[in-house]
Amino acid sequence: MQVTVFSTKPYDRLFLDRSASQGLDPQYCESRLSLETVTLAEGSGAICAFVNDNLSEPVLERLAGYGVRLVALRSAGFNHVDLVAADRLGLRIARVPAYSPHAVAEHTIAIILALNRKIHRAYNRVREGNFALDGLLGFDLNGKTMGIIGTGKIGTVLARIAAGFGCRLLGHDLKPNPDCEALGMTYVDREEIFRRSDILSLNCPRTPDTHHLIRKDTLPLLKPGVMLINTSRGAVIDAHAAIAGLKDGTIGSLGLDVYEEEADLFFEDLSNTVLRDDVFARLLTFPNVLITGHQAFFTREALEAIAETTIANIDAFRSTGVPLHAVTMDFLAGRS
Ligand code: NAI
Secondary structure, eight states, rough: EEEOOOOOOOOHHHHOOOOOOOTEEEEEEEEOOOOOOOGGGOOSEEEEEEEOOOOOOOHHHHHHHTTEEEEEEESSTTTTBBBHHHHHHHHHEOSSSSSHHHHHHHHHHHHHHHHHHHHHHHHHHHHTOOOOOOOOOOOSTTOEEEEEOOOOOOHHHHHHHHHHTTTTTEEEESOHHHHHHHHEEEEEOOHHHHHHEEEEOOOOOOOOOTTTTTTTTGGGGGGGEEEEEEOGGGGGHHHHHHHHHHHHSSSEEEEEEETTTGGGTSSSOOOSSOOHHHHHHHHHTTTTEEEOSTTOOOOOHHHHHHHHHHHHHHHHHHHHOOTTTOOOOHHHTOOO
16 A cells, blocks of 8 residues: 655654555655645555644545545644534544653653753853853752642653652643552642642643643742743644743743744754744743753653554454554543
8 A cells, every 4th residue: 555654754754664664655755744745546455644733624535636545644643634524525544542651751851951050041151151140040840849730651650750859740731640549649720730839840731721721811820930831732822822921920930841932943954044933032032941952752662662562553454444543433422
């Protein structure tokens, strides 16, 4: 079966080629999937896509028209797929439900530690022969309250690491997770986790309920000076509100691995071009903001697991017509 693999980077190709099975014919292309590039899928029975590919209704219609029957996502998140349109068009959607929660949780901790101890600033200072410590003051994680919104696979690993640092754990989720409770986590409502967390980490999926969870009218609910960390999906934070919160000190520091408008920026080398996103540019001016470009997943172990599950999804679809990890309409109805 021919599979058009969109948004391919050399590392994707390396790991997918290693896992590829007999009879699979991957057609790698660097382009992101969009209305302009969808034609690359002609002749393929399946496509393989990543987080910033466009899987809206018009694109899905074109794919179905070409005879594509499977969209194999190389991600856990599927908020960028129009599931209703896919269902109507008879397109199967598959995802990689878990690859390495450790990768994302450990990166979240890396951001927290770097931001708190100002490692990003210290690195530059020392290289310039500036050994002054002014402005580099941090706080002990030990004894601080870490709030985790979304205590699924990643949130649980994060909770375990934070417990190791001696943090007090607060959680907020649709339902409590016994593994987190066993670590001493107390589950509270949204308002209380906002009010009590010294460090607030967002680890929930992007859904209508979590869209702009942090916005203008929820900012005043946060503990003043909170360290806010988002490694989930960009739209969980309204970046305009975050800027306002940073300016008035409501947000003490901000760590991001995701950004609402990241599709136009992340995963590409834009160092020779002019940055056109003024909101992103403003975020970069704050000394207490640390941004990485959707790299939390990026470990060897995670790439291996993504490739293996993606191939397993395609193989299962080839032999039974159903991928191993299908995203069904039940997800929309909240039954899964
Ligand atoms: P998961 O499905 O294991 O856990 C998500 C948790 O969020 C579940 O416990 C769920 O009940 C909870 N949740 C859902 N709606 C909620 C709401 N309205 N309020 C509070 N909690 C809610 O997912 P996992 O693997 O832990 O991933 C979490 C998110 O991390 C993904 O949805 C994805 O957006 C993001 N992610 C980011 C990566 C990166 O590289 N930055 C890589 C992988 C995932």
